[in-house]
Amino acid sequence: MTHTHTFDLAVAADLSRTPIDVTAVLDHLIHTADTAAATSIGYPGAVDLDHTAVMTRLGHWLWNNIGDPSDTGGVAHTRVLEQAVIAWVADLLRMPVEDRWGYVTTGGTEGNLSALHAAYRRWPTARIYYSTAAHYSVPKIVDMLGAYKVVVAARPDGEMCYDDLAAQLRKRRRWPAIVVATAGTTLTEAVDDTRRIRAILTEYGMAGHLHVDAALSGIPLALDGQLHLDDAGGIGSIAISGHKFLGVPTPCGVVLIRDSIRTPARPQVAYTAATDTTITGSRCGLAAALLWHAIALHGREGHWWRAAEARSTAAYAVEQIRATGWAAWRWPHAFTVVLPTPPESIRRKWLLATDGTVSHLICMPGITRGQIDALAADLATAITTPIPRPRTPNVTTMP
Numbered sequence: 001m002t003h004t005h006t007f008d009l010a011v012a013a014d015l016s017r018t019p020i021d022v023t024a025v026l027d028h029l030i031h032t033a034d035t036a037a038a039t040s041i042g043y044p045g046a047v048d049l050d051h052t053a054v055m056t057r058l059g060h061w062l063w064n065n066i067g068d069p070s071d072t073g074g075v076a077h078t079r080v081l082e083q084a085v086i087a088w089v090a091d092l093l094r095m096p097v098e099d100r101w102g103y104v105t106t107g108g109t110e111g112n113l114s115a116l117h118a119a120y121r122r123w124p125t126a127r128i129y130y131s132t133a134a135h136y137s138v139p140k141i142v143d144m145l146g147a148y149k150v151v152v153a154a155r156p157d158g159e160m161c162y163d164d165l166a167a168q169l170r171k172r173r174r175w176p177a178i179v180v181a182t183a184g185t186t187l188t189e190a191v192d193d194t195r196r197i198r199a200i201l202t203e204y205g206m207a208g209h210l211h212v213d214a215a216l217s218g219i220p221l222a223l224d225g226q227l228h229l230d231d232a233g234g235i236g237s238i239a240i241s242g243h244k245f246l247g248v249p250t251p252c253g254v255v256l257i258r259d260s261i262r263t264p265a266r267p268q269v270a271y272t273a274a275t276d277t278t279i280t281g282s283r284c285g286l287a288a289a290l291l292w293h294a295i296a297l298h299g300r301e302g303h304w305w306r307a308a309e310a311r312s313t314a315a316y317a318v319e320q321i322r323a324t325g326w327a328a329w330r331w332p333h334a335f336t337v338v339l340p341t342p343p344e345s346i347r348r349k350w351l352l353a354t355d356g357t358v359s360h361l362i363c364m365p366g367i368t369r370g371q372i373d374a375l376a377a378d379l380a381t382a383i384t385t386p387i388p389r390p391r392t393p394n395v396t397t398m399p
């Protein structure tokens with residue numbers, strides 16, 4: 001290690017200085033990440049998978065998948081792996097083979113953008129509905145599309161308020177509806193009930209599209225058979241992050257869209273010999289390889305066990321935190337444990353994501369019971385009277 005604890009990264013990284021000690025900068029980044037790992041339990045990246053083989057073996061070349069994953073020409077270095085990833089995720093979600101399309105994205109955000117863009121082109125007069133618990137990318141995307149947004153109330157536990165959705169839809173029955181449901185809301189990991197949403201749309205005879213933002217929970221719920229895109233469910237598209245449950249060490253994801261809702265236009269680009277159907281055109285082939293590798297390492301069964309173990313750690317966390325006198329709760333399917341916001345020192349140390357009076361930790365695969373014990377010990381020292389009460393006690397705490 002060539003740096004000391006006084007190492008100033010901003011100074012060392014300043015590109016106007018010479019000479020630049022590149023090794024010291026890289027050492028510092030690695031040291032910082034290593035040091036932070038033990039207490040990084042607030043954000044949803046799995047830490048149990050080893051991607052070193054792909055990172056070191058493929059690190060010397062450019063991996064660019066230009067154009068559509070189904071193209072046959074052009075430059076697309078890991079297109080075959082991308083196709084395998086798309087097929088695996090679509091099969092897992094039971095998406096009909098004859099009505100599916102998708103690609104490897106830069107993350108859940110691009111997946112939401114691609115899906116909502118496709119749906120809005122199909123229904124250009126639609127109003128786009130999403131709940132107050134939806135991810136911040138959703139209102140941003142609606143603005144980018146220039147569409148009308150309708151914000152639906154969410155309950156304190158994070159699930160969409162269906163009565164409010166019904167009331168909002170009823171007022172706008174003359175326009176098609178694009179509804180964004182979330183499978184794993186950012187703060188509490190609530191899962192909106194797509195069957196209920198579809199039933200409300202059917203009751204009002206409304207045309208439109210149901211998109212699921214499943215950035216965190218898409219794969220774990222699908223492994224359990226709790227989320228699928230078969231014909232009965234009426235879900236038109238889904239966005240999943242690759243750096244969350246699959247722990248890929250670079251932001252990436254998968255989007256799947258019903259082929260039948262997409263515009264038939266398939267713009268051809270002469271100089272790339274590719275079809276321009278994705279948001280970015282040039283796309284990260286390394287991400288496709290990393291996703292493929294992560295899936296191949298464990299297969300369906302192995303990933304199911306990863307999810308089961310992580311949920312068991314989350315249940316343990318609820319028990320241990322409650323044993324200190326601090327409140328905590330989780331949805332039965334969730335890796336996320338919600339608690340009243342602890343003091344600043346604890347939040348900072350454990351990187352607990354916080355929204356006002358509520359914070360969370362996320363027991364992603366790789367988070368250990370030892371880490372939970374250490375957090376619980378910190379919370380125990382922070383207990384003052386009166387003990388904070390759970391904000392949403394009405395949710396089961398055991399898987």
Ligand SMILES: Cc1ncc(COP(=O)(O)O)c(C=O)c1O
Nearest residue numbers: 107108109135184186213215241
């Ligand atoms: C519900 C939800 N949607 C979308 C996203 C964005 O995903 P990404 O970071 O992969 O763009 C997140 C990220 O936290 C999320 O929690």
